[in-house]
Amino acid sequence: MYYDKILLDKIFNKTGIYITNKNECKLLSQIIASEKKGYLSESTLYRFFLSPNGKHKPYKNTLNILAQFCGYVSWDNFVNYCDSVHLFTDANFLNKTFDTIITDFVNHAKFNTLIDVFDSVSNENYKTKEYVGLRTFISFQKTTSFSTFVKKYGQHDFVRNILLESLYDPFHRIQGYTDSFQHYLELTNPNDTNYLQDYIFANAVLFRYFYFNDILKAKEIGKKLYGLPISSNDLDTIYIFPKARYVAYKMWY
Known part of the structure; x- marks a missing residue:
């Protein structure tokens, strides 16, 4: 039946737990008990959500407790x-379903498929792209594969323009985030019309990070950034945000 799959999404939405193992069943059992909705044991939850043969028929009381929870x-x-039709007009359910799909692509390194998703919204408005990018960013926070992903797909417009530029995270909350900007630089074409802008943006991001975390590395990046002869006319050709970072961080250097 598909009801258990919808329940998984509902439980994830409420608790942040997506049931995949016995430990998560145990944790959910404790949460349900704490709300005094009834008692469902770890083994009961495991049989309902994860029973390998799928032949377990739960008691009606079990179903009622899960629904009430x-x-x-x-x-x-x-x-x-x-x-009913209400399920398919529930924005919260649709959001979580989309999150589940993106998370699956990220967790199982289905990167070609993820790129297909990015391509499918290439002609949509910015807010749509931002939404897809944010869901992807959140999924990558739980993995160690972001740097590998950027190394392979760092020339893709959505990866560059949305994931790394528009959604730039000053706290570097994705593992390998710093390395990803190194890959971004390596994949920046010197012959591209946006080369100077991309060069300044990525080096400014790296300089800021290393300034607060590793002074020696900051000096190395700062030399690349501020040792490059850039005229005021050159600066006037780039977007305001990388330009502002370049000017503001110079006093640190």
């Missing part, structure tokens, strides 16, 4: 919701 009056009420 997710905000429904009863299991029958939850089933009616799932079988």
